[in-house]
Amino acid sequence: MTRAKFFLIVLVCSFSWYLLPGYLFTTLTSISWVCWVFSKSVTAQQLGSGLRGLGLGALTLDWSAVSSFLFSPLISPFFAIVNVFVGYVLIVYIVTPIAYWGVHLFSARRFPIFSSHLFTAQGQLYDILAIVNNNFELDKVKYEEEGRIHLSVFFALTYGFGFATIASTITHVGLFYGSKHI
Structure with missing residues (x-):
């Protein structure tokens, strides 16, 4: 062949x-x-x-869904799987519900709990084309007319945690490896 x-x-x-x-x-x-x-x-x-x-009680028969969080659970070390799982549970099942139903963070209940779309303050989908000019640049006057862009609580939290992860990685490397050379 x-x-x-x-x-x-x-x-x-x-x-x-x-x-x-x-x-x-x-x-x-x-x-x-x-x-x-x-x-x-x-x-x-x-x-x-x-x-x-949030996927409570959800099952999957799709291997790509099972392996999407850490490439493949068959080749990753157990400590890596547990680390990712603990972070997932902490963010998805503890922090997000508290921010959505408990604290009502960022006026969260106006928007879906889990969405990558952008929203107006009233919870409608945001019209991005209304605030962008012909050169694909932000038109600040039209942006002021349309109002601020809002995110779902999960999307906002994962953005924040993503930036915090980058900062903490740099800090960890500096403290862990930098202190040995002083």
């Missing part, structure tokens, strides 16, 4: 393998019994949905 034929066979097989869960039957990516049982409850959808919520 030639390399090209082998490549085409693998290409067709991997495309077909992804086509079922990734495109035709996306329910396989997140099966949530919480959403099925409480189908009319917005809070249950926010808690149970694995695609648009």
Whole structure:
């Protein structure tokens, strides 16, 4: 068998393998019994949905969803998996619900709990094209007319934690390795 034929066979097989869960039957990516049982409850959808919520009680039959958080749990060391899992639980199941339902951080309940979209202060989708001119630059006058851009609480928190992670990594390296050379 030639390399090209082998490549085409693998290409067709991997495309077909992804086509079922990734495109035709996306329910396989997140099966949530919480959403099925409480189908009319917005809070249950926010808690149970694995695609648009916190994913409590959600199961998956899609390997790409299982392996997406740390490339592959089969090749990562156990301490790395536990470290990522603890951080995930802390942010998704403790900090985000407290910020959303408890503290009502950033007027959180006006927006979805988990979304990458931008919103107006009233919770509507933000029209980005209204504040950008023909050169794709921010038009400050139109921005003042439209109002501030708002993020979902999860998106805002993960941005903040991401910047804090970068700063803490630099600080850790400086303190851990820099102190040995003084």
